[in-house]
Amino acid sequence: MTSAARTPLASLYPELDPAALNAFVAALRSGDVTGLAPARAAEVAEARSVAVFTRGKVTGADGDLLDAALWRHTGVRPRPLIVMPSPWTDLGWLPYAVQATLFATRGYNVLAYTARGFAGSEGQVEMAGPLDVADGSRALDHLIERSPGPVTKVGFLGASYGSGISQLVAAHDARVDAVVALSTWGDLGEVLHENSTLHVAAVRALLGAASKARLSPRTRSVLDNVLDGRDIAGTLRWAQPRSPFGKVKELNRRQVPVFFSHAWHETLFPTNQTVRMFDELTGPKRLDLSIGDHCGPEMPGMLGLPNRIWADAHRWFDHHLMGIDNGVDAEGQVLSEVMWSRTLEPRPTWPSLTEHVHRLYLADAGELAEEPEAGWTAGVLCGVDTPATVADEVVLSGRAETADRPTTYPTGDIDRAVTAVWACAPVTETTRLRGTPRLRVTYRAANPGSGFVAYLFDTAPDGSARIVTHAPYTDLDSPPDSLVSADIDLQATAYDIPRGHRVMLVIDARDPFYGDANLPRATLAFTSPEATPSCLDLPLG
Structure with a gap:
């Protein structure tokens, strides 16, 4: 914590x-x-x-x-x-x-x-x-x-x-x-x-x-x-x-x-x-x-x-x-x-910040792909905190950013056994994110209350990352063992992804910044239905 x-x-x-x-x-x-x-x-x-x-x-x-x-x-x-x-x-x-x-x-x-x-x-x-x-x-x-x-x-x-x-x-x-x-x-x-x-x-x-x-x-x-x-x-x-x-x-x-x-x-x-x-x-x-x-x-x-x-x-x-x-x-x-x-x-x-939107699809093997892919499942274990978090401290982490000392996240320490992670291929030129990224995902939750936090990272070739944006999501209405569809806006951003870096999407079930609706040790099973594929929309300027 x-x-x-x-x-x-x-x-x-x-x-x-x-x-x-x-x-x-x-x-x-x-x-x-x-x-x-x-x-x-x-x-x-x-x-x-x-x-x-x-x-x-x-x-x-x-x-x-x-x-x-x-x-x-x-x-x-x-x-x-x-x-x-x-x-x-x-x-x-x-x-x-x-x-x-x-x-x-x-x-x-x-x-x-x-x-x-x-x-x-x-x-x-x-x-x-x-x-x-x-x-x-x-x-x-x-x-x-x-x-x-x-x-x-x-x-x-x-x-x-x-x-x-x-x-x-x-x-x-x-x-x-x-x-x-x-x-x-x-x-x-x-x-x-x-x-x-x-x-x-x-x-x-x-x-x-x-x-x-x-x-x-x-x-x-x-x-x-x-x-x-x-x-x-x-x-x-x-x-x-x-x-x-x-x-x-x-x-x-x-x-x-x-x-x-x-x-x-x-x-x-x-x-x-x-x-x-x-x-x-x-x-x-x-x-x-x-x-x-x-x-x-x-x-x-x-x-x-x-x-x-x-x-x-x-x-x-x-x-x-x-x-x-x-x-x-x-x-x-x-x-x-x-x-x-x-x-x-x-x-x-x-x-006018956003000139066009580039859609990437959540695919098998942790890829952010150009084409949709159905049939895969990615599990997220509830009740476990990970190095993926909104910030180290309320207010103070942002003060460090203002002083050019942003938090560096070791993405290699994010346990793929308890989180779901997707990344795109290294970008071939600077990618100018401008506006509000949007995420659409589908998951199955065994318990009646469930939720997750989605983070978008800028990941360098050495695996170190900086957070671009994030958003939480909670569902309290769906019956147990049903498919939940979540369409959410991540927080708006103006961020340049340098050439050779990757956009990484991480989803986990717990962050101390937010209330946790999940049962401990429950599992969220993310997937991508053919009719409504899970995707990430990146606003580009």
């Missing part, structure tokens, strides 16, 4: 330095920049020359007081506003200190606040529930009341937890003119229950990072139910109003401009549910996809370092809130950072 299943993270943002951020805030208040890095000291001096920084409380829903910070210009000329709900952290609004200051120096009045139940805010954590949405509108009221001049336009920006709240507030409050949602979710139900599979490692990570927060009894009950496999229908009902995907009509009716950022190997909020949300939006939109995991690509900006995602967020608001003609609308809706060249590829739309 990997550490992802054993050790909850104390923070989803381990790089953040509370002492350094608090020193930055203290300098904003006092003007004393002693001990700050030169760049931070210059930012403090510039911000203090144009705006006043204060700490305070926002009166949220039900009268609960929310900890907040305000960057306010004293002049009476019209200005746009930005509200920033906090991430899922006991640091509250503090991670925004540097970026909120930079927005203030660009002419915005800014309010950053701590979501209810975290750090210095009263109330209980509702996980983007109706009270959180009402809090966002109250925070906007608070900022408008303290802006000395007329308000032109309003933006909401959030990272992680704050990103979901920002989208939901924009859907409910017609005063919001644009959104920036970093490392975000669209469908919370799919985050917790992807392809009917319980996302237990993500829930453990969320609980570990909120160990000091005050979760509402209902929130705690729902998350515990995911860990224990109880009341899935109730969990999905609870998640529905917390899912921006259910509010797409409201956002589209007002054509709210929305900027998304996301990581390809996101272990908390699977990429596909955010892409699906993005693809349904009809207003101005942009999706920036990067190497790494949850909030890793954006983290340098939170630390005050140069960062293209935060730079694009500033440009997004400058264009849609200030009316600056900076060309952001002409750059295409999607920007992909390709693994592992780090090439940045703009595309006009999400579907």
Whole structure:
């Protein structure tokens, strides 16, 4: 079992330095920049020359007081506003200190606040529930009341937890003119229950990072139910109003401009549910996809370092809130950072990433073949963990990817006696995977509940591999000893398979990232019916 299943993270943002951020805030208040890095000291001096920084409380829903910070210009000329709900952290609004200051120096009045139940805010954590949405509108009221001049336009920006709240507030409050949602979710139900599979490692990570927060009894009950496999229908009902995907009509009716950022190997909020949300939006939109995991690509900006995602967020608001003609609308809706060249590829739309689809068939003797082959059987033993896994650790493995240290998988150590493995011939030229791979398989399960995890690897000639993408699948409805047909989307990707490498598909029955519906030591027998052959569709660009 990997550490992802054993050790909850104390923070989803381990790089953040509370002492350094608090020193930055203290300098904003006092003007004393002693001990700050030169760049931070210059930012403090510039911000203090144009705006006043204060700490305070926002009166949220039900009268609960929310900890907040305000960057306010004293002049009476019209200005746009930005509200920033906090991430899922006991640091509250503090991670925004540097970026909120930079927005203030660009002419915005800014309010950053701590979501209810975290750090210095009263109330209980509702996980983007109706009270959180009402809090966002109250925070906007608070900022408008303290802006000395007329308000032109309003933006909401959030990272992680704050990103979901920002989208939901924009859907409910017609005063919001644009959104920036970093490392975000669209469908919370799919985050917790992807392809009917319980996302237990993500829930453990969320609980570990909120160990000091005050979760509402209902929130705690729902998350515990995911860990224990109880009341899935109730969990999905609870998640529905917390899912921006259910509010797409409201956002589209007002054509709210929305900027998304996301990581390809996101272990908390699977990429596909955010892409699906993005693809349904009809207003101005942009999706920036990067190497790494949850909030890793954006983290340098939170630390005050140069960062293209935060730079694009500033440009997004400058264009849609200030009316600056900076060309952001002409750059295409999607920007992909390709693994592992780090090439940045703009595309006009999400579907345009994929130029055509190459189908490979699962065949006998572990081959990914060009033609279908029926009659074979490949067994997978349940209850056994293997070196094929989503990642070594939630969030942290993706941080290593961001630093150019991706996990190397020894494919020779994957026991073919307990897994099913297929590989294609070495590719003769670089294969550009762009979009959403799809897998269709048929298997027989003796027990009424069954499931598996499918992994796609880039395998070098020496047998070492890097993970390209994956997806879980669970079936709880089929009777025992019946054939189960599974058609699933693997998580979207932009990945270059080098010449001489192989695409390898691995299916096993257990991964500590997910709940396990199988009986221990049961067997899943994969096959390929002649009428519906098992196949892998690779999106090529």
